[in-house]
Amino acid sequence: MLRRILAITQKEFIQTVRDRTTLMIMLSMPLLQLILFAYAIHMDVKHIPMVIADQSMDQASRSYITDMVRSDYFDIISTVQGEADVIHAIDAGTARAGLVIPPNFAAQVDRGSANVLLLVDGSDPFTTQSAYNAANVISQTHAITLALDDLSRSMPAISSQDLSPLTTHINILYNPDLKDLWFLIPGMIAMLLQTQTIALTSLAVVREREAGTIEQILVSPIRPLELMLGKTLPNLLIALINMLTIVVVGTLAFGVPFQGNFPLFLGLALIYVFAGLGLGLLISSVSQNPRQAQQLNMMISLVGLIISGFIFPRYTMPVVLQGIGYIFPLTYFIPIARGIFTKGIGIEFLWGSVAALTIFAVGIIFFAARLFRQRLD
Amino acid sequence: MTEIAISANGLVKTFRTRKGPLNAIDNLTLEVGRGETYGLLGPDGAGKTTTTRVILGLLSRTGGQSSILGFDSMRDTYAIRERVGYIAQQFVLPADLTVIENMRFFASVQGISQEAQDARIPELLAFAGLTDFTRRLAGQLSGGMKKKLALACSLIHQPQVVLLDEPTLGVDPVSRREFWSLLGNLRAEKGLTIFVCTPYMDEAERCNQVGLIYKGRLIAHDTPSGIKKMVPGHLLEFKPAKFVPARDLMGGLPGVLEVQTYGAMLHIFVEEAERGRRTIEKTLGSHGLEWSGMRIIEPRMEEAFISLVSRQEAQDHDQ
Numbered sequence: 118m119l120r121r122i123l124a125i126t127q128k129e130f131i132q133t134v135r136d137r138t139t140l141m142i143m144l145s146m147p148l149l150q151l152i153l154f155a156y157a158i159h160m161d162v163k164h165i166p167m168v169i170a171d172q173s174m175d176q177a178s179r180s181y182i183t184d185m186v187r188s189d190y191f192d193i194i195s196t197v198q199g200e201a202d203v204i205h206a207i208d209a210g211t212a213r214a215g216l217v218i219p220p221n222f223a224a225q226v227d228r229g230s231a232n233v234l235l236l237v238d239g240s241d242p243f244t245t246q247s248a249y250n251a252a253n254v255i256s257q258t259h260a261i262t263l264a265l266d267d268l269s270r271s272m273p274a275i276s277s278q279d280l281s282p283l284t285t286h287i288n289i290l291y292n293p294d295l296k297d298l299w300f301l302i303p304g305m306i307a308m309l310l311q312t313q314t315i316a317l318t319s320l321a322v323v324r325e326r327e328a329g330t331i332e333q334i335l336v337s338p339i340r341p342l343e344l345m346l347g348k349t350l351p352n353l354l355i356a357l358i359n360m361l362t363i364v365v366v367g368t369l370a371f372g373v374p375f376q377g378n379f380p381l382f383l384g385l386a387l388i389y390v391f392a393g394l395g396l397g398l399l400i401s402s403v404s405q406n407p408r409q410a411q412q413l414n415m416m417i418s419l420v421g422l423i424i425s426g427f428i429f430p431r432y433t434m435p436v437v438l439q440g441i442g443y444i445f446p447l448t449y450f451i452p453i454a455r456g457i458f459t460k461g462i463g464i465e466f467l468w469g470s471v472a473a474l475t476i477f478a479v480g481i482i483f484f485a486a487r488l489f490r491q492r493l494d
Numbered sequence: 495m496t497e498i499a500i501s502a503n504g505l506v507k508t509f510r511t512r513k514g515p516l517n518a519i520d521n522l523t524l525e526v527g528r529g530e531t532y533g534l535l536g537p538d539g540a541g542k543t544t545t546t547r548v549i550l551g552l553l554s555r556t557g558g559q560s561s562i563l564g565f566d567s568m569r570d571t572y573a574i575r576e577r578v579g580y581i582a583q584q585f586v587l588p589a590d591l592t593v594i595e596n597m598r599f600f601a602s603v604q605g606i607s608q609e610a611q612d613a614r615i616p617e618l619l620a621f622a623g624l625t626d627f628t629r630r631l632a633g634q635l636s637g638g639m640k641k642k643l644a645l646a647c648s649l650i651h652q653p654q655v656v657l658l659d660e661p662t663l664g665v666d667p668v669s670r671r672e673f674w675s676l677l678g679n680l681r682a683e684k685g686l687t688i689f690v691c692t693p694y695m696d697e698a699e700r701c702n703q704v705g706l707i708y709k710g711r712l713i714a715h716d717t718p719s720g721i722k723k724m725v726p727g728h729l730l731e732f733k734p735a736k737f738v739p740a741r742d743l744m745g746g747l748p749g750v751l752e753v754q755t756y757g758a759m760l761h762i763f764v765e766e767a768e769r770g771r772r773t774i775e776k777t778l779g780s781h782g783l784e785w786s787g788m789r790i791i792e793p794r795m796e797e798a799f800i801s802l803v804s805r806q807e808a809q810d811h812d813q
Contacts, residue, residue: 120605121605124603125603127599127602128595131590132588132590328586328588330587330588331586333580333582333586333600335552336550337575337603337604338575338603493547494554
């Protein structure tokens with residue numbers, strides 16, 4: 118049995134190395150994706166292009182606008198006349214937000230009845246969220262400052278700090294500065310590894326079917342499980358090399374600290390990579406031609422991306438969807454990756470995910486071997 | 495009493511197609527004794543490949559029985575695979591492995607130890623005439639060399655039986671001859687049982703048993719000379735000056751059993767040679783048609799094959 122597995126491994130290894138171009142692509146793709154994604158993805162959107170219709174043009178309106186700009190959340194790209202112009206600019210896509218300050222703003226502020234209108238482009242979720250939150254916070258802070266200034270002028274004995282009835286101390290663990298990359302990199306490493314492992318093996322069997330070489334393999338005494346394991350091993354190596362490069366680049370180049378135990382992470386990543394390769398083999402075993410395999414691969418990768426917990430928290434999803442999530446190894450590995458990488462926790466907190474992932478990895482290989490069609494019809 | 499190497503009994507294989515079920519193999523029964531070279535002869539689409547694949551267990555069977563060396567094709571597949579060599583019709587060895595890598599791969603999956611490989615592989619390469627090409631990629635070999643590599647790979651585990659599906663398809667005449675002389679050596683030296691599918695008559699002549707397959711049925715099986723004797727009557731050959739009118743005249747003549755065309759020649763099976771010849775010459779003469787090269791010839795495999803197939807066709811038509 119071992120001799121046959123090694124024979125297949127050796128054959129796959131030779132074939133992989135012989136196709137240099139494909140090998141180079143396989144070895145560089147995850148790293149390239151990591152770099153591109155790391156620069157592209159920003160959950161907290163800053164520098165939102167904004168137009169301003171300041172119909173008051175007084176001291177109070179200018180002070181308010183200055184606060185807005187100083188937050189870095191908004192960049193004023195032009196000034197316009199009124200609400201209609203603002204909507205036009207958002208329609209055209211030149212601005213994502215617009216601020217309308219009515220005439221006599223300073224007088225209204227003095228009377229305590231001032232109103233401003235913020236218009237936000239609601240077609241883009243991240244911009245909307247950020248603009249809404251930022252404008253809210255900036256406006257309230259600005260209003261409180263005005264009120265406190267008022268109060269302290271009338272009661273100079275009391276310092277403005279004593280006037281606040283409640284102070285909340287927020288302590289964000291693991292990522293106190295709320296850095297995007299710290300949130301993203303561990304999950305992204307997991308996601309990229311899943312995408313690649315499935316891609317590596319999803320064509321492994323169906324390609325032999327397409328080339329006809331499956332016929333000669335079928336008339337040899339190779340058992341399906343041996344074929345699966347033999348095809349897994351060389352890809353395991355490729356996936357592990359990729360895992361190392363993206364972890365190293367993620368930590369060194371992007372400055373995301375690796376808090377936990379690296380050997381533990383490596384060991385669990387090995388199981389995870391094995392599971393992904395198994396899922397790819399399953400796709401390859403059930404597909405009748407490479408096109409089917411590619412479609413299935415795409416679907417699994419995309420759906421896995423959304424419902425595995427990489428982008429959106431799983432506990433907000435309907436139970437059925439949470440259940441479907443368990444067919445992706447990524448679902449098990451996201452908590453492991455974030456746990457070890459960002460939180461620095463040990464296996465004692467992770468054994469549930471680890472056990473599930475291990476069962477998944479072993480089960481999927483047997484399942485793929487079971488579904489492998491041992492005849493040509 | 496020879497030992498049975500390959501047997502099929504009432505074998506049926508039905509493919510489900512969009513137009514309904516298609517009987518690729520229809521109640522086929524055959525037996526190949528040990529050490530025999532059995533040729534499965536038939537036109538394209540007759541079911542040669544399907545038969546081979548079902549016997550090997552590469553395709554499931556719809557009905558009947560089949561076995562190799564007493565091992566059932568469906569249940570004992572691994573026992574069969576350890577004892578049988580196979581060359582598929584297409585080239586199905588990994589094209590991106592070299593000759594030597596292919597040999598080593600198939601040797602290893604057959605569980606052959608490193609020492610045994612070191613001894614056996616050079617021997618097989620020399621036998622197949624591939625010694626100078628060990629480092630060439632299999633996909634870059636010529637058609638003939640590909641077949642020889644496939645043969646060498648299929649012999650690596652010293653099988654007792656080999657099944658060859660049109661092994662000389664797309665191979666030049668010289669390489670074909672070489673390939674068959676390799677097979678001849680194997681039969682003589684190792685007592686190998688050879689089951690070979692072929693559409694070529696000259697290859698069928700090299701077998702000691704021939705089965706004629708047509709539309710999934712075995713319509714005749716015998717030694718090559720036995721097959722030739724199955725054709726009734728005698729065979730006349732001549733070259734008419736005007737082909738079509740001469741051919742059309744022949745069918746209705748008394749004593750004429752069958753008319754076959756052979757290039758610019760006509761082959762006429764008649765009940766009695768001399769009387770048939772006189773009848774034909776008289777008829778052609780009375781219609782003012784000229785001819786040349788009228789002679790009585792010995793029916794070859796080819797004529798026998800066409801005769802048996804067209805008789806089967808006529809029989810199917812009547813039903």
